[in-house]
Amino acid sequence: MTNFEQHIGYELPQAILDHIDAHSTEELMRQAEKLKFDSICPVLMENDSPELRKELKEASELLFKYIDFQLVTDEIWNSEN
Secondary structure, X not given: OOHHHHHHOOOOOHHHHHXXXXXXXXXXXXXXXXXXXXXXXXXOOOOOOHHHHHHXXXXXXXXXXXXXXXXXXXXXXXXXX
């Protein structure tokens, strides 16, 4: 279990961890903002459903949690060095 998974209290699928590791914090922030917007956008999307909107919202929230975790971790690491 990664430090982030311990922080949030549950394990993530390896595909999600790989995606997070493959992108910069800035890229993840843009993705999180887009997912959040898409989850509340009044314009209908292809295959739109309440479940899709919920999944988009949950994905954006997870990314925002990861970004916050990274910022705090980096801040602690920088203060120690």
